[in-house]
Amino acid sequence: MTARDYLTIDDFDMEGKTVLVRVDLNVPMDPEDNILDDMRIKSHIPTLRDLEDARVVLLAHQSRAGKSDFTTMRPHAERMSRYLGKEVEYVDDIFGSHARSRITSMKKGDVILLENVRFYAEESLERSSKAHSQTHMVKKLSPVIDIFLNDAFAVSHRSQLSIMGFTEVLPTGAGRVMEKEISSLDRGIKGGECPCVFVLGGAKVDDSLNVTDNVLSNGSVDRVLLTGVVANVMLAASGVNIGKANMDFIESQGYLDQIERGRKLLDKFDGKIGLPIDVALNDDGKRIEVQVEELPSDQLPINDIGLETIVAYSKEIRNAKTVVLNGPAGLSELDPFALGTHEIIKAAVHSEYSIAGGGHISAEIRNLGYEDRFSHLSTGGGACIDYLAGMVLPGIEALRTAAARYRNNP
Ligand code: 3PG
Numbered sequence: 164m165t166a167r168d169y170l171t172i173d174d175f176d177m178e179g180k181t182v183l184v185r186v187d188l189n190v191p192m193d194p195e196d197n198i199l200d201d202m203r204i205k206s207h208i209p210t211l212r213d214l215e216d217a218r219v220v221l222l223a224h225q226s227r228a229g230k231s232d233f234t235t236m237r238p239h240a241e242r243m244s245r246y247l248g249k250e251v252e253y254v255d256d257i258f259g260s261h262a263r264s265r266i267t268s269m270k271k272g273d274v275i276l277l278e279n280v281r282f283y284a285e286e287s288l289e290r291s292s293k294a295h296s297q298t299h300m301v302k303k304l305s306p307v308i309d310i311f312l313n314d315a316f317a318v319s320h321r322s323q324l325s326i327m328g329f330t331e332v333l334p335t336g337a338g339r340v341m342e343k344e345i346s347s348l349d350r351g352i353k354g355g356e357c358p359c360v361f362v363l364g365g366a367k368v369d370d371s372l373n374v375t376d377n378v379l380s381n382g383s384v385d386r387v388l389l390t391g392v393v394a395n396v397m398l399a400a401s402g403v404n405i406g407k408a409n410m411d412f413i414e415s416q417g418y419l420d421q422i423e424r425g426r427k428l429l430d431k432f433d434g435k436i437g438l439p440i441d442v443a444l445n446d447d448g449k450r451i452e453v454q455v456e457e458l459p460s461d462q463l464p465i466n467d468i469g470l471e472t473i474v475a476y477s478k479e480i481r482n483a484k485t486v487v488l489n490g491p492a493g494l495s496e497l498d499p500f501a502l503g504t505h506e507i508i509k510a511a512v513h514s515e516y517s518i519a520g521g522g523h524i525s526a527e528i529r530n531l532g533y534e535d536r537f538s539h540l541s542t543g544g545g546a547c548i549d550y551l552a553g554m555v556l557p558g559i560e561a562l563r564t565a566a567a568r569y570r571n572n573p
Contacts, residue, residue, distance in 0.1 A: 169336065169566045170336035170339050170569060172312065174212050175310055177214055177264055177310070177317050180309040181220065182220065182310045182311075183220045183304065183310070183329060184214070184220070184311075185311070185313050186223045187340075188236065189223070189317065190203055191232070191523075198242055201246075202522075202540075203317065204469070205246055206412035218269040220277065222299075223239065223277075225239065225279050227443065235255075235278065243274075251274045253275075253278075254278065257279075257300065258277075258304045259544065263377045280324075285300065286300070288322060289322045291322070292322075292403035294326045300413070301332060304329075305333055308333060309332070309333070310336070313336075313338065313341055313562055315341075316345075316542055316547075317546050319341070319556070321558065327558065330562065335562060336566075341562075344542065344547075344550075346540060347517065347541075348539065348541065348547065356484035356503060360385060361374070361386075361388070362388050362390065362476065362507055363375065363543070364391030364394070364492045364493075365521055366421045367490070367544070368393045373552070376428060376431075378501060378552050379435050381553055386435055388479065389436065389437060389506070390468050390504075391490050392413070392418070393490075396422055400424075405459060406458055407459070408461060437479070440455060441468070442468060442469045444463040444466070445463060448497070448499065449499065473503055480507060480514065483514050484515045485515065488507060488520070489544065489547065491524050508528055508531060518538060518539045518551070519539075521541050528540060
């Protein structure tokens, strides 16, 4: 997709307009509602600065129903106020009369943040933009809004209500985060020199296997190196007995069925998928290195890739010209198990074009002070990897459709 396919802030006269901006403020939070990493919040500040003459209504989600960090947007509004240097007012409503009357009383320059949009269950249904445009949320909010901007690249791989619904009924464009993601990731894909290596970790096993299948099938990537929970699933798929603690964890996450799928992928892409040769077990917080042949160790969870794997992976990564990292290699929030993630990050900065996506790995990159050494740090996890894998992101597709409609009938 080129910049011509969608509209941006520059295509509209924003002066005095009421602009609804879907942002992604989904951040790691502790049980006391403290924000642990605010990169995503900060990332939207350039968009807000370019909307200084407008009335800005922000719409966002935090986590998902059922998770411990599924909570209110109040802390996000406070943090954003600090970065913006003026108040971002938290409004305890999404599209009810309280939200609407606050919107209609806004003055030029005001910025408000509505409540967690996923508190409204219909938000999380994945449907077409047409179906979403018929919902109460769109019908109630759109009459008090002039322009819709999607700046939430990180959730644009989901065809959810607040990403899709307004694009049907309002003039629609992309915010600055969305623009930067599209242009930087496109540069990675198009300028992506060989060898190109994807290093996939973290806990979203199904997403990682989707990407593995996709990039190896279309030949855009030479090797996929696996770490994290997805590596454990694939070790099990390759016949390694990874032990009860690890199998129980995979089952608790609903990923047992991915083992059979993993077997098929290993058969299909013989030699193209890298698996750990050793792992680090967590023995009451202590790091214990074992070869995969020495498994199982029934009570001890695998919490990182082992030293020999780190050396082998780092060598491949250093030799690659394009490297994409997504998801941590282990439990990087625990010092003894951050080693794999840190070493992979250090190896990746040597390649010509390096991209990292996903909250945890980006947080580690910042902890190491390596932010500026990456070509692009994506705000997206699943969205980034889907985009790089060549999948069509519904939220971006909706921007394109809306632009075509607007150009035909401004
Ligand atoms: C993310 O954190 O990747 C985005 O905010 C999307 O969140 P989700 O995976 O809960 O839809």
